[in-house]
Amino acid sequence: MDRTSLIxxxxxxxxxxxxxKEKSYGYxxxxxxxxxxxxxxxxxxxxxxxxKLKDQECVDMNREMTENGxxxxxxxxxxxxxxxxxxxxxxxxxxxxxxxxxxxxxxKGVPLT
Amino acid sequence: xxLKLTMKEKQFLNEVLEELKQYQxxxxxxxxxxxxxxxxxxxxxxxxxxxxxELGDSTTFVKDFLDINGIDLHAKMTKMxxxxxxxxxxxxxxxxxxxxxxxxxxxxxxxxLTESFNPQYTNRSFDYHIFYQxxxxxxxxxxxxxISFSTALLVSVLTVKLFVSKxxxx
Numbered sequence: 001m002d003r004t005s006l007i008x009x010x011x012x013x014x015x016x017x018x019x020x021k022e023k024s025y026g027y028x029x030x031x032x033x034x035x036x037x038x039x040x041x042x043x044x045x046x047x048x049x050x051x052k053l054k055d056q057e058c059v060d061m062n063r064e065m066t067e068n069g070x071x072x073x074x075x076x077x078x079x080x081x082x083x084x085x086x087x088x089x090x091x092x093x094x095x096x097x098x099x100x101x102x103x104x105x106x107x108k109g110v111p112l113t
Numbered sequence: 114x115x116l117k118l119t120m121k122e123k124q125f126l127n128e129v130l131e132e133l134k135q136y137q138x139x140x141x142x143x144x145x146x147x148x149x150x151x152x153x154x155x156x157x158x159x160x161x162x163x164x165x166x167e168l169g170d171s172t173t174f175v176k177d178f179l180d181i182n183g184i185d186l187h188a189k190m191t192k193m194x195x196x197x198x199x200x201x202x203x204x205x206x207x208x209x210x211x212x213x214x215x216x217x218x219x220x221x222x223x224x225x226l227t228e229s230f231n232p233q234y235t236n237r238s239f240d241y242h243i244f245y246q247x248x249x250x251x252x253x254x255x256x257x258x259x260i261s262f263s264t265a266l267l268v269s270v271l272t273v274k275l276f277v278s279k280x281x282x283x
Contacts, residue, residue, distance in 0.1 A: 008177075026149055027156035030167070047149040048181040051142065073152060 007038050008045060013092060014038060015049050016077055016085040019059060023076035026050060050075055058084045116151055121165055126150055128171035136179060137193070146178065203273055210272040215265035216243060222257045223247040 007014075018024060018032045030046055053059045058081030062074050077085070103110075118126065126147065133143050150168070157164030168174060220243060227248040228234040229241050239249040248254045 008180075025156075026153055027160075045177040045181060047146060047153070048178040050149070051145050052181055070155070073148070 010092065011045055012049055012053065013085065013088040015046065016053065016058065016081055016088070019075055019077040020082065020085060023062075023074045025072050025074050029075075053081065056080075056084070116155055118151075118154065122154055125165055125168065125171050129174055132171065132175040133178065136175070136184065138178070138184075203276060206276050207269045207273045211265045211269035214268040215261050218261035218264045219243050219247055219257070222261060226257065227253070 014033060014036075015029055018029050024032070026046055029050075033046075050059070050061075054061050054075070058078065059075045060078050062076065063071050064074050066072050129150065130143055130147060133146065153168065154164040157167060223229045223241075223243070228236075229239075229247055236249055240246060245258060246254060247257055
């Protein structure tokens with residue numbers, strides 16, 4: 001499995017985590033992911049994820065005017081989104097722990113850092 | 114959004130929207146995606162980057178969209194093929210029942226309401242044609258065609274309705 005596929009599975013959680021810090025827009029979210037080395041081959045996935053999160057009422061969407069008079073669509077996490085993010089984090093940590101245990105038991109002697 | 118797109122950008126946008134339409138994605142979702150792509154192109158330009166390079170190719174974009182929205186590509190295609198097949202069968206059933214009923218109706222009307230099949234009737238100028246000329250009086254001919262047409266339409270609609278209710282379990 002390549003890195004892009006692994007990232008894709010957790011992209012929803014990552015996007016919500018970025019939005020939990022402050023409201024943001026598509027391009028900025030993409031740049032933030034890049035900072036953490038979570039760059040995808042095609043960043044198109046971010047937009048369907050933002051739409052899905054909006055449909056699930058996890059984020060609020062607002063059009064705002066920028067300094068240069070341009071309209072930009074901002075996404076902001078809401079209470080439902082925060083709960084959803086917390087559940088995702090718990091699930092991810094649990095899964096991570098389960099896989100780690102499996103690997104430790106199966107590959108005895110191979111250090112897992 | 115007033116944004117002048119390059120040929121490549123236009124092509125990418127059209128390809129994405131066409132493919133999404135093909136997979137029966139709602140117009141609302143398609144419009145959202147269109148706005149987001151345009152916004153992305155604008156932001157990328159402002160940051161001096163190649164927007165299309167970042168967005169990837171249109172097929173991957175659409176595949177990601179379907180993946181993320183839990184749309185099973187294979188199931189969707191099978192459903193679309195099945196739906197096309199059903200539509201074809203319905204169209205064929207409707208057309209055949211229309212033609213059959215029209216002809217049957219014209220024949221019955223010819224036999225009972227016109228002189229066409231009367232052996233003593235000898236109008237040499239009358240040229241019988243079951244589709245449009247079953248009587249030598251134009252107005253009567255027109256009336257009979259209207260009756261046959263309406264009957265055929267009614268029967269074919271009823272047949273299709275009956276067929277739809279029967280195949281609903283497919």
